[in-house]
Amino acid sequence: MSEVTIHIEDREGGMHTVQAPTDMNMNIMELCKASELDVEGTCGGMAMCASCHCYVLSEHELSAMSEDEEDMLDQAFFVEENSRLGCQLKINQNFEGLKIKLAPQSA
């Protein structure tokens, strides 16, 4: 089983370094939930709720945003240039050392 190391900053500024398997078709939202971080993943990963909104802090080349993801981010708040939906980031070998930060929860 191969793994990559991912760094996640929670909403309080706490840093979490977690090992993520690359062969389980896992995404960042699922990784956060599995790591007991406060990510709801309301829609289950369909890019339909933005509860897994996060910022990509490192310079990794990630998959391009789909129309669905872009559309959902339109309905999210605190959106920045580096905003992504965690559920749309499927973990693979290129994620080694990835650093993300959870976006604030909206009311």
Next chain:
Amino acid sequence: MIQTDIIIIGAGPVGLFTVFEAGLLKLRCHLIDSLPQAGGQCSEIYPKKPIYDIPGFPSILAGDLIDNLMQQIAPFKPGFTLGERAEQIEKDAEDFFIVTTNKGTKHRAKNIAIAGGLGCFEPRKPPIENITDFEDKGVEYIIKDPEFYRDKKVVISGGGDSALDWSIFLTDVASEVSLVHRREGFRGALDSVEKVMDLAKEKKINLITNAEVVGLTGQGTLEGVTIKHKTQGEMQKPTNHFVPLFGLSPKLGPIADWNLNITKNAIEVDTFDYSTNIEGIYAVGDINTYKGKLKLILCGFHEATLMVQSAFKRIYPDKNLVLKYTTVNGVNGFE
């Protein structure tokens, strides 16, 4: 007062299937849901998405699953209180629960099944510091009656269908319509997007893209909004109405105040019968939690099936229940 055997709070797939299983035991049900239609998330968030793990259906659209469930429960004539949020639970002198909605509708039953999914769907509120100060004083999250905006200036924000459709509609009603959107492109139906672009060219919609509403001003009631443009900085726009349309998101809401044991936004239940810490109140589907819980529709169906057995015993403590197969007895609906 609406009288029934089981008040089901939440009309999603699990709430709907509860009606069927209760009906087989000759128990009547009444459903309450804050959304204006049955189906919960399946109808509200992903009606066109296929679901692959409903037993017997290699693939079924979420919306079709709801249609099928509605058909399946029709013989048991469930009642519906839709577009109202279950707000309060009390007990009367005869040990019956009274559930009152935010609109004052009262329901009475011996049992309550909470099938609330992730909670009530409520409008997403933009993170503007003083937005709650202006709610119903110029800030409206839902357009109830467009006539309300007759000859008034309105600022709408959002990029989805409802923002586009209302902007188009209000051009014939309001004296000025501004639509503020975070980026240049729009989601939503293509013809609505085109229509908005055309109306913007004709100067009937004041289209402000790459911008967000970041502040609200006014003495008591709304007098203006602050719009922050990505490159051009902030500008003030006088308006008496700001309508942020950013869709709905689920909130646990009043469920949190019903003295139920709650862990991580879910209600703790006993897996024997999915009962909560309050006798007569059950929780099924995504809203409950227990060791090994999986938030799957199919697990909710199973939970509902076991739960109604216990609800039956509470109503008829002296009757024995015999499991009857639908293949043998068919489905005998209510008159």
